[in-house]
Amino acid sequence: MNPSEETRKRIDAAIKEYPRPRSALLAVLHLIQAERGYVAKEDQEWVAQRMQLPSAEVAGVVSFYTMFRTAPPGRHHLQVCRTLSCQLRGCRELLQHIRAKLGIAEGGVTPDGRFSLVTVECLGSCGTAPMMQVNDDYHENLTRDGLDALLDSMK
Amino acid sequence: MSHDAYSPLLLKNIHRADSATLAAYRESGGYRALERALKEMSPEQVLEEVKASGLRGRGGAGFPTGMKWSFMPKGEGEKYLVLNADESEPGTFKDRLLMERDPHLVLEGFLIGCYAVGCRHGYIYIRGEFVHAHRVLLKAVEDARAAGLAGKNILGSGFDCEITLYRGAGAYICGEETALLESLEGKRGMPRLKPPFPAQVGLYGKPTSVNNVETVANVPLIVEMGSSWYASIGRPKNTGPKLYCVSGHVRRPGVYEFPLGVPLKELVFEHAGGMLRKDRPLKAVVPGGSSVPILPAEKCDVLMDFDSLAAAGTMLGSAGVIVMDDSVCMVDALLNLARFYAHESCGQCTPCREGCGWYVQILDRLERGEGKSSDLDLLLDLSDRIQGNTICPLGDAVAMPVRSYVNVFRDEFQHHVTQKRCLAKPATASR
Numbered sequence: 154m155n156p157s158e159e160t161r162k163r164i165d166a167a168i169k170e171y172p173r174p175r176s177a178l179l180a181v182l183h184l185i186q187a188e189r190g191y192v193a194k195e196d197q198e199w200v201a202q203r204m205q206l207p208s209a210e211v212a213g214v215v216s217f218y219t220m221f222r223t224a225p226p227g228r229h230h231l232q233v234c235r236t237l238s239c240q241l242r243g244c245r246e247l248l249q250h251i252r253a254k255l256g257i258a259e260g261g262v263t264p265d266g267r268f269s270l271v272t273v274e275c276l277g278s279c280g281t282a283p284m285m286q287v288n289d290d291y292h293e294n295l296t297r298d299g300l301d302a303l304l305d306s307m308k
Numbered sequence: 309m310s311h312d313a314y315s316p317l318l319l320k321n322i323h324r325a326d327s328a329t330l331a332a333y334r335e336s337g338g339y340r341a342l343e344r345a346l347k348e349m350s351p352e353q354v355l356e357e358v359k360a361s362g363l364r365g366r367g368g369a370g371f372p373t374g375m376k377w378s379f380m381p382k383g384e385g386e387k388y389l390v391l392n393a394d395e396s397e398p399g400t401f402k403d404r405l406l407m408e409r410d411p412h413l414v415l416e417g418f419l420i421g422c423y424a425v426g427c428r429h430g431y432i433y434i435r436g437e438f439v440h441a442h443r444v445l446l447k448a449v450e451d452a453r454a455a456g457l458a459g460k461n462i463l464g465s466g467f468d469c470e471i472t473l474y475r476g477a478g479a480y481i482c483g484e485e486t487a488l489l490e491s492l493e494g495k496r497g498m499p500r501l502k503p504p505f506p507a508q509v510g511l512y513g514k515p516t517s518v519n520n521v522e523t524v525a526n527v528p529l530i531v532e533m534g535s536s537w538y539a540s541i542g543r544p545k546n547t548g549p550k551l552y553c554v555s556g557h558v559r560r561p562g563v564y565e566f567p568l569g570v571p572l573k574e575l576v577f578e579h580a581g582g583m584l585r586k587d588r589p590l591k592a593v594v595p596g597g598s599s600v601p602i603l604p605a606e607k608c609d610v611l612m613d614f615d616s617l618a619a620a621g622t623m624l625g626s627a628g629v630i631v632m633d634d635s636v637c638m639v640d641a642l643l644n645l646a647r648f649y650a651h652e653s654c655g656q657c658t659p660c661r662e663g664c665g666w667y668v669q670i671l672d673r674l675e676r677g678e679g680k681s682s683d684l685d686l687l688l689d690l691s692d693r694i695q696g697n698t699i700c701p702l703g704d705a706v707a708m709p710v711r712s713y714v715n716v717f718r719d720e721f722q723h724h725v726t727q728k729r730c731l732a733k734p735a736t737a738s739r
Contacts, residue, residue, distance in 0.1 A: 170472060172429075173512055178494035179477050183436070217496040217654075218477035220436045236398045237598060237644050238555035238630055274480065274648050275398040275598075276437055279555035279628065280562045289439040 155199060160188045178204060178214055182221055191222040227262045227269035229307045232286040235272040238279035247283050250297055310574060316565040317549045318525050322409035328444050330451040333412035339457055341528035345420045346465035354424040360535035362547035367392055367520030368625045370614040379507035380425045380515050387515040389427040391418050391524060393434040394476050394483045398598035398648060399628025402551035402563050403521035407441040411448035417524030419458060420531055422469045425517055429470045433488050436477040446473055480652035484700045485518040498654045499700035522551055542568035546613035554580040556631035569613040576631055588633035596625025598645050599705030601712030637732040638717040639724050643671040649706035660703040663694040667710060677728030684721050687714050
């Protein structure tokens with residue numbers, strides 16, 4: 154499945170934005186992932202061809218950066234921060250609560266495709282710990298009740 | 309002396325609902341410094357002013373900014389200023405606040421920096437997860453360009469400077485300046501061997517200087533108010549205002565602005581509201597982000613500046629102040645950090661790549677009550693073998709906390725070996 158016309162236009166523009174086309178690789182992968190939700194093997198091949206790079210170079214970049222996913226996430230991708238300040242403020246209890254509530258472990262996707270769950274390293278939101286990022290958005294100062302309400306509101 | 313009467317300089321605008329807009333920024337005097345720099349000062353004069361101010365980089369190393377800029381070759385020719393907006397040191401959340409709430413302050417400081425070093429195209433490398441901050445900054449750049457504050461012939465001065473935003477994609481290591489440059493070139497973010505330093509061979513092989521967000525946010529102040537005024541804030545050789553990020557077991561975590569040299573205890577007990585739970589006293593503080601040595605409660609009578617903390621055997625780093633009460637098990641806390649560094653090591657240097665994995669294995673067995681007495685010295689030995697033996701400072705950034713946690717809380721680590729359990733009394737869930 155190739156990127157849509159619209160995404161291909163944005164990819165062309167991104168490549169023109171830098172003095173060296175290779176600089177656009179991260180931006181191109183972000184655009185692909187924004188459309189499809191992840192960067193599949195075939196997308197990586199498409200990017201390699203489009204940017205005239207060896208496919209191993211593209212695969213190397215995809216695997217280096219934690220934001221690039223190679224499998225489809227749920228509609229709501231829960232990224233719970235697990236680093237020290239969040240741990241001090243109870244992220245382990247929250248994570249346990251999410252696991253029990255959704256019936257999935259880290260790396261899992263609910264069977265209805267509604268939620269996926271991962272832990273991530275420090276998201277730079279330590280003053281509002283515990284927190285998680287859901288798709289693009291930060292949800293801070295999480296409590297168990299607040300978390301329940303948030304998850305219930307995500308269809 | 310308490311700093312209750314201190315009026316913020318870097319955070320003066322953020323409480324306005326419309327603080328991120330160009331109109332609000334200009335209303336509070338914004339872009340006057342840029343105009344002054346472009347119309348009344350030569351690039352050399354700006355650079356000299358920043359040098360004289362004593363401004364030291366706010367990203368972690370505390371290197372004098374004016375001196376860093378002065379390493380750039382003079383004259384025309386392709387060269388770059390890059391803004392390091394890849395804030396990811398655990399415990400640090402100040403740059404995100406500046407970018408989201410006062411993006412034009414960041415932009416103005418960055419543009420003045422570009423003028424000072426003769427850069428015609430500046431790049432802002434922003435952490436990939438900061439989607440909101442990226443949108444806010446993008447809008448700020450567009451608005452600034454439309455108002456003639458960025459792009460061609462800025463403010464009619466003849467100075468051209470394009471600004472391009474670049475999104476990272478999740479890698480702590482890209483906060484290291486040469487890894488950042490690799491990433492900006494579309495590659496895996498693996499640090500480069502120095503020399504050559506970026507000021508000679510940087511982005512696309514051209515001379516490059518990399519500055520932190522908070523660092524450039526200080527520059528408009530220096531240009532507008534003058535270096536002697538600026539240098540009167542803070543302490544000798546540790547000048548200017550500073551953003552301190554307080555997290556962990558305090559009642560009011562958040563970003564606080566005070567001059568460099570605010571007492572750590574004043575910060576924690578007055579401004580951040582003191583300890584979270586009445587029955588849980590202070591046990592330790594990490595004063596400068598997760599990579600610096602830890603201070604036990606009895607050593608917390610220190611001033612929060614570069615030189616005072618260095619004298620106390622630790623570092624100001626990114627001023628990420630992580631406060632721990634006596635519910636914290638130090639083995640557990642260090643295991644959390646070891647996992648972080650093991651995840652974030654780029655893998656190119658053996659001591660760091662393998663050493664981080666060893667730390668995790670050893671700390672994990674200590675935490676499970678399966679450790680050996682020799683494990684304590686093994687952790688210290690590993691730190692000696694990693695520190696100073698890697699291309700970039702990530703190796704040091706893990707070796708230093710490991711060494712300090714084990715040395716400072718040796719009894720607690722030993723207790724895990726002999727009693728197979730923890731000395732700390734865990735709290736009930738904090739919320």
